[in-house]
Amino acid sequence: MILIIKFIVVVVALTVLASIIFSFRKSEGSLVKVSNKLRLAISGFIACVADTLSIASFAVFIAFDKHWALIDDKKLPGTLNGFSVMAAMVQSLFFLKFIEIDVMTLVVLVVTSCAGGFFSGLIVTKLNKQTLRLVMVVGFSGIAMLVLSNQLNLLPIGGNAIALHGKMLFIGAIAMFFVGMLPAIGVGIYAPTQVVLFFLGLSPLVAFPIMTTVGVLVQSLTALTFVTKKEIALGETLFLVVPGIIGVLISAPFVAYSNPIALHWMLFAIIIYNVVMTFKTYQQEKTLPTKSS
Numbered sequence: 125m126i127l128i129i130k131f132i133v134v135v136v137a138l139t140v141l142a143s144i145i146f147s148f149r150k151s152e153g154s155l156v157k158v159s160n161k162l163r164l165a166i167s168g169f170i171a172c173v174a175d176t177l178s179i180a181s182f183a184v185f186i187a188f189d190k191h192w193a194l195i196d197d198k199k200l201p202g203t204l205n206g207f208s209v210m211a212a213m214v215q216s217l218f219f220l221k222f223i224e225i226d227v228m229t230l231v232v233l234v235v236t237s238c239a240g241g242f243f244s245g246l247i248v249t250k251l252n253k254q255t256l257r258l259v260m261v262v263g264f265s266g267i268a269m270l271v272l273s274n275q276l277n278l279l280p281i282g283g284n285a286i287a288l289h290g291k292m293l294f295i296g297a298i299a300m301f302f303v304g305m306l307p308a309i310g311v312g313i314y315a316p317t318q319v320v321l322f323f324l325g326l327s328p329l330v331a332f333p334i335m336t337t338v339g340v341l342v343q344s345l346t347a348l349t350f351v352t353k354k355e356i357a358l359g360e361t362l363f364l365v366v367p368g369i370i371g372v373l374i375s376a377p378f379v380a381y382s383n384p385i386a387l388h389w390m391l392f393a394i395i396i397y398n399v400v401m402t403f404k405t406y407q408q409e410k411t412l413p414t415k416s417s
Contacts, residue, residue: 136340144358144361148362178332178387186398233334236298244308245346292324
């Protein structure tokens, strides 16, 4: 069954990549500016290294974006989901190979997460830029609270279970539906997935194959929605794919040696930075009509 899941992960991820390439060629999309290529490569590489170590690529990439203004805010969620699909595919295949996981638990959590991602993607594509920024601020603030609570041991830090059954599986399915809604607003799925799984008593190690498989399939579904609605920076997305995959391949062998406490404090700091900068942009654009009148 794990082989079937791996096959689905690969097919879905490659379908998304093909869809982005087709849309780029069909729309005769503009190439990435030369001045942005190095910045994008650095951002994508570091974001996916961080992602593999469970820091969350979305938060890291958005921090770079706020500093360098790489992607239009309206197309940022779509670009984040689009470029991270291939990197998440590599992560998922790696962790499914080396970490034992209960198939039923994995399938249920993946399906409900994808349902949440599909529902959220339809909504987010209809939001204007300012509303999207505000939603991102709220989403990141919520994730920051979860990360901080986890760091202060106010939330469970995981158990020894490798599977969920009965009531716990049902609770996990409901929770993951809402977690699956987050990538569509540009908020990473790894941190909230970890919190849910730890709360349910799953082993921290088991969290890796679940959150990466959930990530690749939810982000694929969300990315396809953004491609359909033309709410994605196609050229930048394609350019970011290779640096992202390289980042995963380099960092994956070091997962067992990473310090999760230090990494999560780093994630918390990055999220707070994103909240401040996104809200600052929201406030600045909000006051523009007043200044011009």
